[in-house]
Each structure stands twice: as C-alpha cells, then as structure tokens.
Amino acid sequence: MRREFIIYSTVIILVIFGITIFWPPILWSFLLIGPLLIIGIKDLYQKKHTIRRNFPLIGNFRYILESIRPEISQYFIETNFSGVPFTRQSRSIVYQRAKKELSTLPFGTQLNVYEVGYEWVNHSLSSVSVAPKSLRVTIGGPDCKQPYDSSILNIAAMSYGSLSKNAVMALNKGAKMGGFAHNTGEGGLTKYHLEYEGDIIWQIGTGYFGARTLEGNFDEVLFSQKAKHTNVKMIEIKLSQGAKPGHGGILPGQKVTAEIAEIRNVPIGKTVASPPGHSAFQTPLEMMHYIKKLRDLSGGKPIGIKLCIGKRREFISICKAMVETNIMPDYIAIDGTEGGTGAAPIEYSDSVGTPLVEALIFAHNALVGYDLRDKIKIICSGKIITAFDVIKNISIGADLCYSARGMMLAIGCIQALRCNSNDCPTGVATQDPKLVKGLDVDHKAKRTASYHEETMYSVAEMIGSMGLHSTRQLRPWHRMRRTDFTVIKHYGEIYPALKPGDLLREKLPKNWERAVVAASSKTFEHVLTK
Numbered sequence: 001m002r003r004e005f006i007i008y009s010t011v012i013i014l015v016i017f018g019i020t021i022f023w024p025p026i027l028w029s030f031l032l033i034g035p036l037l038i039i040g041i042k043d044l045y046q047k048k049h050t051i052r053r054n055f056p057l058i059g060n061f062r063y064i065l066e067s068i069r070p071e072i073s074q075y076f077i078e079t080n081f082s083g084v085p086f087t088r089q090s091r092s093i094v095y096q097r098a099k100k101e102l103s104t105l106p107f108g109t110q111l112n113v114y115e116v117g118y119e120w121v122n123h124s125l126s127s128v129s130v131a132p133k134s135l136r137v138t139i140g141g142p143d144c145k146q147p148y149d150s151s152i153l154n155i156a157a158m159s160y161g162s163l164s165k166n167a168v169m170a171l172n173k174g175a176k177m178g179g180f181a182h183n184t185g186e187g188g189l190t191k192y193h194l195e196y197e198g199d200i201i202w203q204i205g206t207g208y209f210g211a212r213t214l215e216g217n218f219d220e221v222l223f224s225q226k227a228k229h230t231n232v233k234m235i236e237i238k239l240s241q242g243a244k245p246g247h248g249g250i251l252p253g254q255k256v257t258a259e260i261a262e263i264r265n266v267p268i269g270k271t272v273a274s275p276p277g278h279s280a281f282q283t284p285l286e287m288m289h290y291i292k293k294l295r296d297l298s299g300g301k302p303i304g305i306k307l308c309i310g311k312r313r314e315f316i317s318i319c320k321a322m323v324e325t326n327i328m329p330d331y332i333a334i335d336g337t338e339g340g341t342g343a344a345p346i347e348y349s350d351s352v353g354t355p356l357v358e359a360l361i362f363a364h365n366a367l368v369g370y371d372l373r374d375k376i377k378i379i380c381s382g383k384i385i386t387a388f389d390v391i392k393n394i395s396i397g398a399d400l401c402y403s404a405r406g407m408m409l410a411i412g413c414i415q416a417l418r419c420n421s422n423d424c425p426t427g428v429a430t431q432d433p434k435l436v437k438g439l440d441v442d443h444k445a446k447r448t449a450s451y452h453e454e455t456m457y458s459v460a461e462m463i464g465s466m467g468l469h470s471t472r473q474l475r476p477w478h479r480m481r482r483t484d485f486t487v488i489k490h491y492g493e494i495y496p497a498l499k500p501g502d503l504l505r506e507k508l509p510k511n512w513e514r515a516v517v518a519a520s521s522k523t524f525e526h527v528l529t530k
Contacts, residue, residue, distance in 0.1 A: 070417060080110060085338070086405065086415060090385045094409040097454035098447035118482045121391060124467030130460040132453070133179075135471060137399050139234065141330045141375045143292075145300025148199075148233045151180035152459070152471055153390055153452060156339075156381050156402035157203050157238070157306070159187025161260065162419070163408075166439040167428045170411050172198040173441060174448025183402065186238050186274070188263045189226055196445070200231045203306070204294075205238040206248065207274035209264035216273075218280045220297055222265065227298035234302040235294050236333060237287075239278070242356075242382055243340025244348040245308035249274040284321035284521045292327050302330035304379070308337055309359035313526065316503075316519035319370040323504070324521045328376055333402065334363050336382025340404075356382035357396065361495045364397030369503030369512065385409075387458035395474040396491050410451035411444040 036057060043049075043056040052059040080089045089110075096103035111118065140147025155175060160168045162185065175182040175198035182198050184190070186205025193200055204211060204223075211223035227235060240246060253271040261268040281290045287305075295303045309315060322328040336356025340349060354362070360380050367373040380393045381402035390401050405413070412426040424430040427439035463471060466478065476491035483489050502509055508516050520527045 074415070083415070085383070086385065086409070091409055091415060093386060094406055094451055098410040098451040100450050100454065103454070114482070114485065116482055116484060119392065120480050121388070121395075121462065121466055121478050122480060123465045126467045128464050128467060128469055130464040130469060132456040132460040135456055135459060137377060137472075139302045139304075139331050139377050141302075141328060143295060143300075143327075144302050144330050146233075146302070147330075148181075148302050150233075150400060151178075151452070151456070152394070152400040153384070153455060154181040154201070154379075154400070154402055155183055155407045155448075156404035157183040157185040157201075157236070157241070158404055158408070159185030160190045160192055160263070161187045161431070162429060164424075164427055164430055164436040164439065165190075165192045166436050166441050167408075167411055167444075168192040169195050169441045170439065170444035171407055171448055172196050172200075173445035174407075174410075174452070175199060177445060178449035178452040180452055181233060183236065188265075189229075189232070190263045194229070194231055197231050199233045200229075201234045201236050201304075202227065202232050203236040203238050205274060206276065206278050207264070207272065208280070209266070209274075212265050214265070214267060216279070219265070220293070223294070224297040227294070227301065232298075232301070234304060234330070235298055236304045236306050237278075237291070237294070237329075239305055239307040240310070240335070240353075241306070241339065242308045242335035242337045242353055244344035245310055245337065245353040246276055247345065247348050247352075248276040283523055284317040285325060287318065288321045288325045288327040291329050304331035304333055305329045306333035306335060308335045308339075309354040309362060312362065312515040313519040314524050315363065315366055316515055317521060317524055319366050319372060319503075320519060321521035322372055323370055328372060331377040331379055331399075332363060332367075333379040333381060334359050334398070336360075336380070339382040356380060356393070360393060360397045361491075365498045366503070368500055369498040369509075371501045371504060373500070387455055387462050390455070390459050391462055391471070391474060392479050394471045395479045396476050396495075399472075406451070407448060410448045412439060412447075 039060070040057040043052040043059060046053060049059070049063075051062055074083065078088060081087045083091070093103055095101075113120075135152045136149050137152055138147050138149050155171050158171075163171075168190070169192050172182050172193055173196035176196050180199070181201050182193065183201040184193050184203050186203050186207065186209060188210030189200065189202050207216065208218045210226060211219055213219050226232065253269050256266060256269055256272060258268055260266070264272065266272045281287045291303050291305070295301065307315075334356065336359055337349075337353030338355055360378070364373065364378060367376055367378075377399040378397055379400050379402055380398035381404065383405070384390060384393065384401045384403040385406045393401055408428055409415070411428060413424075413428045414426055416425055418424050419429040422430050422432060424435060427435045427437070430436060459471070463469075463474070468474065476495065476497065479491045481489055481491065481494065483494070496511070498509060498512075503512060503516055518526050
C-alpha cells in the first residue's frame, strides 16, 4: 500500500506540474490537494498508528468516526430503553419534570410486563390523598441535639472539582428553593455550597478536606468551626463509595490551585492523596468514638456514615461496636455499586462492591438483627431517578434517598459520558471556564427545584394509589417482581427478613452465622474461629 501511494502521489504531482505549464489556474487546486498530500505523507512515515501507516489519508476516517460514535449512537441508534447507564426514557422524564413540561406517556407502556425482572407496585381500591410536603423524615438519634427534618429525596455527594462552581451553586440554590438537602461530597465545604444558603450535608472523606492539618490528619478545631455553620445540617463520614469502593484517589499538584488549596486546606501545587482508609480510626470501636467526637464538636448535629457494602462481617463489626459502646450514627447512607458520577477505574465500577438491592436489604436486616434499626435512619443511593425508584427502595429498607445523576440531568447533563475528561459540553462536570460560563445558575436552580417538586408529587400520588398515607408504611411486600414467566413474588418472599434482636441471640440465623461469628467490634479483620 505504501509503495502504491508513493507512485500515485508522484504521478499526480508530475501530471499537475505538467498541466500548470499550459494552464496556470490549476495551481489553485493545490489549496485542496496540497494539504491532503501532506496528511498522506505524514501518515506514511508516522509509527504510532498502524491503520494510518498502512492506509495513508483514508485511514484517518476510522479515528474520525470513532470519535463521534457516542453521539451517533445516542441520537440515531439508541432506543428508549437501550441507553446506558440511563435510558432515554429515564433522562427524558428528568428533563420534562425539571422544565415542568408534559411528562405523561401516550398509548400505554413500552415495557414488556411479562419479561423476567419486571417490577411494579399494586394499587388499592381505597386510595387516599397524600400531601407531597409531608414526605419528610426526621434524622437524629438519642444523642443528637439538633435533629434534621429531611426531604425523602436529596442531592447526593458530588464534590466541587468534579462539578463546576456553577453546577454546585445551581444545585444548592435549587435545594434552597425546594426545601431539600445538598451533600458536598468529600471535596470539602466551599463558598459555592454556601452562596445560596441551601441545607448542607458536609461529607468528611479519608482526606479530611477542609478539616485537616497540612500533614493530612483530622483537625478538630477547623472542623468545629465549619461544622457549626448554620447551613450545615448534618455531617457524613465517607468510608467508601459505590463507583470505586476501597479505592483512594490522587489530585495531581498541577491541579491544586490557590482556590482548591484554600478549600481543602492543602499545600498549593503539591500532589494530594485521598487514601482508601481513614487515619482517625482503625477499628469499629474507634469509629464509634470518632462519631461521638464529631457530634460533640458540631454542637450535636446528626452524624452519619456512608459506605458501599463489601465484606458482610465488616458491617456486622460496626453493628457490634454500636451495641457495645451504645454510640451509633444517626444515619447510614448505603451506596450501591451502580452509583457514580465521576471517574473510576472500569474494574471497580463494573466488578467491585455490592449492588444497591442486596446491600440495602442486608444493612436493614443487620440493624434489625442487632435491635438498632429504630434508632438509625438509612439513606440509599444508586440510580435514583423516578418516583418508583424512591418507592421501591424505601420499601426494602431505606427511609430516604439520594440522587446524584438525576440532579445532574436536571441542571442540563446530557449523558455525554465526558465527566472524566474536563470537556463536559454542558458545563456541569468541567472546570473549563468557557464551558462553565454556559451554565446559568438561576435557570438551572429552578430546574433542580422543579424536578424535585414534580418527583415528590409523583411519589405522593403513587403511595396514595397504594392506599398508604406515608412512605413509612412501605414494606417489602409492596414491591412485586416477576421471577419467572408464570411466577410472581414480592420482596418479602425473595429475601428472608430478620426479627428484632435475632443477631443478639445465642442461636443465630443459619445464613448469618458465619459472618457474625467472624466479626469483632475490636477489628475489621476476620476473627479466627475453630
């Protein structure tokens, strides 16, 4: 191919040169042919891409088509239900509710209701009217002095840095307008989170950003100062996240600007590590005392922990530590492995951590088994978009929900899948000033509030149709699933439930015995047994 290209190119050049002797205007053709010849010759002698070297010039079309493949797929090939991670129908319902446009469906469902895995809730002939504004949950255990009255749907953890400043401000202003909470993510509490005085859940990760010494240790004084801010309603200790559980992170020094350094309390221009684990505690017992410390330092505000469920015995170790110390978090946020708004290694996103359904049911049962469930609220996170998503997860163990990507869609995200490249076209997940400028804070704040309002209205309608007055009445038997073509079961039949105190008894449930015996409040390690 290379030989032929050289021969053809040489012949073309000679022919054109000969023709120009008799017809000088042909020289203008070089404006088109010249650049193409240069590209072809460059392809021929470069060694990085075999396709371009073997097929000069025309080989470039392969890379051009590959670069626009996601857009071609999304706009011309994708069906209403084939898109990932969110289908076109899921994205559309967020856009419609955020804009308060018509969000009804004509001509019946497009789902195959006889397909294995199809889920639904049953209605009642005794439907009731439910006020959307009543769908709130009070978070705060026996030791909490400042309980928080929370909406059952709030903005999940997304850090400034992952999101643009305009995106953060739009979400926070929307939260203020709609009366729901905004989680900061582990990147720290920033001026952008406080600009519009929306309710804040301040997340403290393993890097202790915004509440750390320059050496990376937890700073009690700095934490106390910020935690007592009026808009900070709850504190959340992040143990792990669904997108990359057990995986730390590194912020390269070149990205640590003066602003980021001030927000995170790190040295300017120095690489900052966010380790996989906490340095403030190493055992379940130490974690409980750390929870008490944060509660005291914050003036008695609700303290929660967030994790993606991994080894079952480790969560059981935490439960044992709660029982032993009588210290416990006010809430536990369970993040399914299907969660994730930013960048993560593909192996972690696809193959590490427990999916939300199994994680939520396990955590709920563990707390019930240790007779702790009535003292601790559960928040769940993982692909929460619609009212049905809220209802189906509350029915199997949650008290309230987080939504991350749903809120991103509400402020304009188009699922371009460029969150990790800093060139998000909508200005949501980028720090490029030119792209960020296009995101109007006031307009997107209204869309955030509208999406929340319309979703809560739909939740109220659905539970009312089920004959329920509150989401607190939801139970596993309300969530139905087709497990075979002719077999239908509710979740109470699919997943056996524990009774209060079952894990405190001498005779343990068979499916729990191994994990409970291997768990200790003194360590996260496996306890050797005979």
